[in-house]
Amino acid sequence: MVKIGPIELPDFPLLLAPMEDVSDPPFRAVCKEQGADMMYTEFISTEGLIRDAIKSRQKLDIFDYERPIGIQIFGGDEEAMALSARIVDATQPDLIDINYGCPVKKVVCKGAGAGILRDVPKMIKLTEAVVKSTSLPVTVKTRLGWDHENRNIEEVAERLQDVGIQALSIHGRTRVQMYKGEADWTLIEKVKNNQRIKIPIFGNGDIDTPQKALEYKNKYGVDGVMIGRAAIGYPWIFREIKHFVKTGEMLAPPTVEERIDICTRHLTRSVEWKGSKLGILEMRRHYASYLKGLPNVKEYRMKLVNSDNLEELLEILENLKEAQLQLI
Known part of the structure; x- marks a missing residue:
């Protein structure tokens, strides 16, 4: 069993990655039906929440059949992050997730998403502000670092744990890589094997087959995997991975x-x-x-x-x- 605060997940849980303009309630519903163990909303701008922007507020819509579910926020201002955490808290998700991984320019240039990877002290302050503003478990999704020369995820993981996050999802690319090249899980493995790290570590990046999910589970020792693009138009990947991990056999594809x-x-x-x-x-x-x-x-x-x-x-x-x- 994997625990995130009071949330109990099965061994080797499969998480649906938060994806902008994709991870809405209709998409989450079909992924849940096919075996996703935990899901997240699309990321929500803290500025939008505070301004009462309609699109941001609509993204707070969650339903009981989706649980456990996390609401993901992003932003670069400490006060806005704290206030947003309190707004999110009132909608009663199971957790709050902070996005420090989005590589899109319009997010990065505001010092949010993966943009914060260039300023780790600020990342820690923002995270601490959220943790102190909610009674919910706080988790983080991030990347290995800003670029190849600054892959500082091991230090980042320790410092995030120290300020109170309760799980960490790591995409195995840097911000500069965007979604190109192969995800490097060796650093995710190092974080997982770090004696100081006690929180669950979930790996993300390039999991697109049941065989790869089981291989990475065994090779890198992560607590679970987060699946994003491979689930678009193919939510059956969740049930296929579960069946393969359990039996070693491929499930018949959907008719x-x-x-x-x-x-x-x-x-x-x-x-x-x-x-x-x-x-x-x-x-x-x-x-x-x-x-x-x-x-x-x-x-x-x-x-x-x-x-x-x-x-x-x-x-x-x-x-x-x-x-x-x-x-x-």
């Missing part, structure tokens, strides 16, 4: 019918939560992943990304399913 049914359910939930216009628009980024590898699918995919009518979209998906089943 064509199941793939299209889950895609349909995701679409319906997206419209229910965001409204018709935005729900349909933001679902478009998911179709290519859900339908990847299916034969003769291009025509249907084009129709899906060009339609703005829910009934028409549901009909297209149903017609696609019938066409695919005839090919089997």
